[in-house]
Amino acid sequence: MRALPALCLLLASFTSHAETSQQIRQTYVAEATAQQAGFTPAGKRGEALFRQRFSNNDKMPACTSCHTDSPLNAGQHAITGKAIRPLAVVANAERFTDSAKVEKWFGRNCKEVVGRACTPAEKSDFVTYMSEVR
Amino acid sequence: MKRIALTLLIGMAVVLPPPAFADRLPLPTNTPASYKVECGSCHLAFPPALLSANDWRRTISGLKDHFGTDAAVDGKNGQEIAAFLERYAGDAGKLGSAGEPPRLTQTARFIRKHREIPEKYWKDPRIKSAANCEACHRGAALGNYSEHDISIPELRR
Numbered sequence: 001m002r003a004l005p006a007l008c009l010l011l012a013s014f015t016s017h018a019e020t021s022q023q024i025r026q027t028y029v030a031e032a033t034a035q036q037a038g039f040t041p042a043g044k045r046g047e048a049l050f051r052q053r054f055s056n057n058d059k060m061p062a063c064t065s066c067h068t069d070s071p072l073n074a075g076q077h078a079i080t081g082k083a084i085r086p087l088a089v090v091a092n093a094e095r096f097t098d099s100a101k102v103e104k105w106f107g108r109n110c111k112e113v114v115g116r117a118c119t120p121a122e123k124s125d126f127v128t129y130m131s132e133v134r
Numbered sequence: 135m136k137r138i139a140l141t142l143l144i145g146m147a148v149v150l151p152p153p154a155f156a157d158r159l160p161l162p163t164n165t166p167a168s169y170k171v172e173c174g175s176c177h178l179a180f181p182p183a184l185l186s187a188n189d190w191r192r193t194i195s196g197l198k199d200h201f202g203t204d205a206a207v208d209g210k211n212g213q214e215i216a217a218f219l220e221r222y223a224g225d226a227g228k229l230g231s232a233g234e235p236p237r238l239t240q241t242a243r244f245i246r247k248h249r250e251i252p253e254k255y256w257k258d259p260r261i262k263s264a265a266n267c268e269a270c271h272r273g274a275a276l277g278n279y280s281e282h283d284i285s286i287p288e289l290r291r
Contacts, residue, residue: 059202079201080177081262081269112203 021089021096025127031120039121046129049122056115063113071133088133096127159183160277162222168211169218176205178267178274180238182219186226189236190219196235239264251289260286 025041032039050071053061060066060078067075067084072091075084086092096102106126110118118126159181161170170179185193194216197205207215230242238244248264255261260269267274272285284290 076262077176079203079263081266082175082177083268108204 019097019099021127021131024096024099024102025124025131027099028120028124028127032124035120039124041121041124041128043125043129043132045122046125046127047133049126050129054114057113060113063109065113071130087130089131090134095130102127157279157281158277159279162218166214166218168207169215172205172207172211172215176203177265180265180267181277182222183224184229184238184241184244185219185224185232185236186229187220187223188226189229189232189238190223191216192236194219201235237265255286255289258286 029039029041032041050063050067051069055061065078067073067087071088072086074086076082077084085094087095089095106118106123110116110122161179161181165179173179182190193200194212197207197212206212224243228243231240232238233240256264262269267279270284270286270289271279273280273283281291
């Protein structure tokens, strides 16, 4: 039963592109709720995570190192300089519409910037913020 | 006389191979999607001809620590990308050594092609990294590396 959210995500990844940010958020919320009863996602916590500076990587101490101070802006990779499209759904409709892609980038970026895997609660909050920010 | 010259010209055009435009480096039409997604997210999906097969092999085998980043690609995608890069790799003799770890910006060919760029531009915040081809070659994603189409006006020729 605890594996159900993960299974949902896996199934969803086979039918990529047909998802919405709400569906992807719901999957993470279900996972977070399984770990912590009564969990409710909060965009404010998501924003705090987005802005938090970590001491894991001095070239990329925070999400903002590449994604700028506003998720509405286009970003730039801190090392390579490659352009990055905005994170906010309102500025980039393709964001959070492919769960496999979302998982891949949470996986890579949390490890690289935060220095560990992000929790389902953190992912829920982050997706909530990026879906709500205007 | 004019006619002979014309015939000769047409004859040459048919017989001689077209000149190799070194500033045209489009990705092969059969480039796997995995290459564009896995390698082209953090930097340009570089033309495979910019490194030799041996240097691509070394790059692929070191993806776990790819210039400080874990860029490991698993299973089928990894094999597909490796096979693609090796197939379309550049000529080791013409490229020259790419150093250790291999950097496509360190081959003798790359250095020769960019020798007229003053040092200060490499540190320009608009450029950030020598491997950021698109900072100057705005048509790089489409394979256009012409020195006439440079986005930084001072460097245009």
